[in-house]
Amino acid sequence: MLLIDAFERVQGLEGWLRERFLPKLPVGALVVMAGRVPPDMMWTADLGWAEALRVMPLRDLGPADAAALLEARGVADELRAPLLAFAGGHPLALSLGAAVVTKDREASSRWTPAQDVVATLLDQLVGEVPSPAHRHALEVCAHAYVTTEDLLREVLPEDAAALFAWLRRLPFVESSPRGLFPHDVVREVLEADLRWRDPRGYADMHRRINACLADRIRDAGDADVLGAVGSLFYLHRGVGSTAQFHSWRGDGEVYEDAFRPQDAEALVRMAAEVENDESAAAVAFWTGRQPEAFRLYRRTETGELVGFCSWLRLYEPSQEESAADPITATAWANARAIAPLRPGEHLAVGRTWVHEEYRGMSPVMDLIQWRAVGYCLRADRMAWSFMAMRSDDPMRDYLRHYDMHDIGEHAWLGGTEYALFAHDWRAAPVPAWLDRLDRLLLAGPHQEPAAAGGPPLAVLSxxxxxxxxxxxxxxxxxxxxxxxxxxxxxxxxxxxxxxxxxxx
Structure with a gap:
């Protein structure tokens, strides 16, 4: 057996090995070459080598194997979650982190890697880069959910095409239909290094990417809104409880579908199953009155309906609507009591129905959240948004983080109580709402954010x-x-x- 490790350091010998050295080895010899760069196409173009060659990408350890590695290294139970959150299944990152925490008597469940760990991983995983511009391109790729050439151009207008081409050739950068993304642990160490080394540079890069994505949300066609909002939310993945309610792993597992008249019966049936008959009656009423307010979520493999949501647009109170749906009646009462609508304005009421297994963190809830935020950021002259939440919904505390609060009266539908989490978009419009998220991110996980630029806006009749x-x-x-x-x-x-x- 011949084993050649770190072959990328002698990649120039690849042709010589293939054409001259390896053919002279004895029959039955086993040659293993490990490297960070895949073999060139000449191996598979040659029929002789195509039959003898086997390319085996080395992936991350699975969750069970990663946990077993930490157990074998003597990592205490309470320290495994933060280590896994940082290193994922990367063996080197897991081993290095384990060596550190087992010697650190002050390590706790809030452990984050020290800069010596980050520096070591950067050297091992990324190494030297050709120029500062290439380093900046890597940092953009690490911060964004996915990186496209046009996003890179917004942050680095010079040589964006060349930098994008360089990124896509890196062994720790992968491609998806939406763009490029780095390996999880590479993303984490690049983020941690830049935030520590150049906080102003990190903030400037974030604001540029954030502004670009906010513009995309406003300008996107309806089919592209979810992806744009998901990319924006990913920038804030480390803030508060965001990571607890976003899976980021179900791309393609479920999809959003438009409502069609023949779907009404299935929606009514699901509302009765996951809530109650009164909720089902309200769904039957609104699918006939505002069918465009509904979005459906289906499993990609089977087309099975697993959830749906609605965003009702209401311009003035209606006795018929209030009688059919007490939640909308309560929304109107709360708006009138706190800050009534002015001529031309509307309020919106959001509702969600999903099967039990998709509540909390799931691909379905990812899409529903992104649709809700997309609606709020794109709506014209919306005064209030109200999100109706049951008392047992795990997302209630999470909504407060996004400046949506349980104010005013609660609504009852059948025997179920609903809190209406509200936001006044006149007092805190979209730019102020986005700025608040930025301040929370840039303040760091355990610090108070910088003060806003001024007091809330006045809403005058x-x-x-x-x-x-x-x-x-x-x-x-x-x-x-x-x-x-x-x-x-x-x-x-x-x-x-x-x-x-x-x-x-």
Whole structure:
């Protein structure tokens, strides 16, 4: 047996080995060449070698094998979860992390790799890169869910095509229909290194990618919204409990489908199964009244319906709708009590129905969350969004993290109580909502985020607005009074600031 390890370091000898050296070995000799670069196409183009060659990609250890490795290395039970979260199934990362935590008496369930561990893994997994631009391209690839050439161009306008071509040839970068992505542990060490080494550079890179993805969400066609929102959420995967309610692993396992009239019976039946008859009656009512509000989620292999959601768009209260669905009646009551709608505005009410096995973290809930956020970020003149949640829903605390709060009265549908998690998009519009997520991310997992740029926006009725204008006109010569006016906190002022007056 002949074993050649780290063959990428002598890759230039590949042709010589194939054409001259290996053919001279005795019959029956076994040759194993391990490297980070796959063999070139000439091996399979040659019929003789095509029959003798076997290429075996080495994948990560499975969850059971990774846990067994940590157990064999003497890692305490409470330390295995953070180690697995960091290293996944990568044997080198697991072994290095195990060697560190078993000697660290202060290690806890909140363990994160120290910089010496990160540096060692960077050297072993990534090595030297040709230039700072190539390093930046790697960092973009690590931060984004998937990297495309146009995303790379937004962050690194120079030589984006060449850098993308370089990325796709790296042994630890894989391709998917949506773009490129690195191995999990490579992603983690690149992220950790940049955040520690250059916090400002990390923040600047994040904001560029975040702005690009936010623009994509606004401009995307309906079929592309889910992917755009999923990519945006992935930037914030380490914030709060986001990782607990996103699987990130079910790409292709389920798909979103549009509602068709023949689906109504199946939706009503599922609503009765997962909730109650009153919920089923509300679904029957709304599928006839707002069929476009419904999205269905099916298993790719079988087409089986495993969940559905609705986002109802409501412009004015209706006795018929309130009688058919107490949840919408409660949403209207809460909006009127806190900050009523103004002419031309609407409120939206979101509902979710899924089979028990898909509740919590699942590919189905990934898509439902992304559809909900996509609706909120793209809606025109939406005043309030309300998400109806049952008391046993595990996502209730998670929604608070995204500035959606249980305010006002609860609704009852049959014998089930629903809290309405609300957000006033006039007081905290989309840019402020996205900025809040950025501040949470950039503050780090155990720090308080930086303060927002200003107080929440004022939501004034027509009468309140007119009164504020009359008061401001009376105080035109008194800057302090004008500064205290509620008009300064309205969107008409904050989104269209006046230019700085010229100096006399």
């Amino acid at each position: 027509r009468e309140e607005f007119a009164d504020a204008v009359r008061t401001a006109l009376r105080h035109l010569a008194r800057p302090a009074k004008l500064a205290a006016s509620p008009l300064t906190r309205t969107r008409v002022v904050t989104e269209h600031p006046s230019p700085t007056p010229p100096r006399p």
